[in-house]
Amino acid sequence: MDSDFLRAFSEVIREEVAQKNEVKLEGLGSFNFEHQKQIQKQYKNGRVVMMPPKDRIIFIPEN
Amino acid sequence: MAIDKDQLISLLVEKTGSGPEDVDRQLSQLIFRIRNAAEQGKSFEIEGLGTFNLENDQLQFTPDDVLETEINNKYTGMKPIELIGAFKGADVDAGDIEITGPPPVERPKTEAEIEKERWSFDETSAAEQARIEKAVFGKTFDDADEEIPEAPSETVEAPEAVEPKGDPVVRKQEAVPESDEDPIGKVLTVAAVALVLAVAGWLIYEWGFTGSYTMSDQNSLQNQTVQTRTSPREVQVSTVDVTGGQAADGSEPIQSAGVTLGDDEAISEPPSRYGLTGEINNSISTGYTIVVHSLNLEKARAIKEMLHAEGFRVMIMDAVVNGSTYYRVGLGQFPSIEAAQQASNQLPEKFQNDNFIKRF
Numbered sequence: 046m047d048s049d050f051l052r053a054f055s056e057v058i059r060e061e062v063a064q065k066n067e068v069k070l071e072g073l074g075s076f077n078f079e080h081q082k083q084i085q086k087q088y089k090n091g092r093v094v095m096m097p098p099k100d101r102i103i104f105i106p107e108n
Numbered sequence: 109m110a111i112d113k114d115q116l117i118s119l120l121v122e123k124t125g126s127g128p129e130d131v132d133r134q135l136s137q138l139i140f141r142i143r144n145a146a147e148q149g150k151s152f153e154i155e156g157l158g159t160f161n162l163e164n165d166q167l168q169f170t171p172d173d174v175l176e177t178e179i180n181n182k183y184t185g186m187k188p189i190e191l192i193g194a195f196k197g198a199d200v201d202a203g204d205i206e207i208t209g210p211p212p213v214e215r216p217k218t219e220a221e222i223e224k225e226r227w228s229f230d231e232t233s234a235a236e237q238a239r240i241e242k243a244v245f246g247k248t249f250d251d252a253d254e255e256i257p258e259a260p261s262e263t264v265e266a267p268e269a270v271e272p273k274g275d276p277v278v279r280k281q282e283a284v285p286e287s288d289e290d291p292i293g294k295v296l297t298v299a300a301v302a303l304v305l306a307v308a309g310w311l312i313y314e315w316g317f318t319g320s321y322t323m324s325d326q327n328s329l330q331n332q333t334v335q336t337r338t339s340p341r342e343v344q345v346s347t348v349d350v351t352g353g354q355a356a357d358g359s360e361p362i363q364s365a366g367v368t369l370g371d372d373e374a375i376s377e378p379p380s381r382y383g384l385t386g387e388i389n390n391s392i393s394t395g396y397t398i399v400v401h402s403l404n405l406e407k408a409r410a411i412k413e414m415l416h417a418e419g420f421r422v423m424i425m426d427a428v429v430n431g432s433t434y435y436r437v438g439l440g441q442f443p444s445i446e447a448a449q450q451a452s453n454q455l456p457e458k459f460q461n462d463n464f465i466k467r468f
Contacts, residue, residue: 047134049124050120050124050126050131050134050138051138051154051155052155052156053120053123053124054120054135054138054154054157055154055155055156055157055175056123056156057116057119057120057123058157059156059157059175059178059179061111061119062179063178063179064428064429065109066109066110066111067109067110067111068110068111068116069110069111069112069113069116070113070116070139071113071139072139072140072143073139073142073143073160073167074167074169075110076169078179085191086188092190093190093191094188094189094190094191095188095189095191096188097183097186097187097188097189098183098186099180099183100179100180100181100182100183101171101176101179101180102171102175102176102179103169104167104168104169106166106167106168107167
């Protein structure tokens with residue numbers, strides 16, 4: 046397991062997830078792409094703000 | 109689409125150039141080591157990807173900042189927008205449509221629509237917001253921070269800009285000079301000052317952030333507007349020139365930004381590793397670039413020629429999106445996302461709102 050392999054691994058995960066593909070790792074879990082819509086939210090001090098939408102990478106562990 | 113182990117291995121074989129057995133072995137080893145570290149309560153970090161650790165008996169993954177930014181590149185840099193006054197009315201409407209109105213209201217609209225609404229709302233309310241913020245004295249100016257330092261240079265000009273409104277107020281004050289403690293007078297003064305500041309702020313915003321027309325254009329534009337506003341008083345025509353001069357002063361930073369861009373070009377020819385202009389430096393293997401177009405190969409090539417003739421450092425990258433290949437035209441080579449973001453502010457206006465930063 047050398048650094049070239051790790052770099053390639055990171056790149057593959059990044060590229061696939063960016064294309065909204067799910068990447069399964071047997072024995073660990075899977076990486077998924079998730080889009081979060083903009084949401085309205087209230088801070089404790091009463092300010093109401095609209096949070097921008099967001100794209101995220103999430104990991105779902107295997108059970 | 110889900111990538112299973114076989115597909116993952118073939119992708120890794122493509123990337124690394126080693127054989128499938130070797131990749132399989134290394135992948136199993138990696139998975140084993142991640143699990144091992146997690147079971148021992150340690151975290152396992154992969155550079156450029158993120159960190160795995162065990163939390164409540166569940167394996168958790170926290171993406172690296174760089175990865176997070178890249179995945180989120182469509183929305184990077186967007187900030188929460190404060191909802192005030194008029195906009196709340198719109199929310200009430202939305203609440204009526206949905207039977208229950210919990211705080212996270214998601215409207216059934218396309219993203220593009222929502223974004224458009226967002227930004228148009230942002231612009232129209234900017235002046236209003238500035239006014240409200242300034243009316244509340246003693247409050248700190250969160251959002252208006254950039255505008256404050258410039259404000260002093262505009263104070264001479266600003267009162268004239270709102271002359272039609274400011275005038276009656278001033279006269280009223282003169283009419284009742286002895287009623288210094290009159291609260292109404294004070295309130296009027298405060299309101300006038302707030303209005304002046306708001307207009308000044310808006311004007312600065314206009315010049316400072318959308319300044320792509322030339323300086324002479326700006327001046328004539330400025331002179332026109334000021335003249336029409338102050339026309340009732342001929343005396344003020346002389347001061348119009350002063351404001352014109354100040355406008356020029358105020359817009360100087362923009363001009364100098366343009367100059368430094370040119371300088372960069374001159375300097376970049378022999379050594380500069382990274383930059384927006386000049387020739388592509390092939391010795392740079394990784395970095396960031398500002399993508400301004402995504403199209404087919406011929407069009408991308410044509411645009412590359414055009415932009416290169418304008419002095420930009422242009423590169424074409426191919427990307428597979430939903431099964432078809434696009435050719436992305438990127439400008440500049442930058443060592444970091446921040447540097448690329450900074451440079452993207454200097455791009456011609458047509459690219460200003462329509463670009464994203466990508467790693468190469």
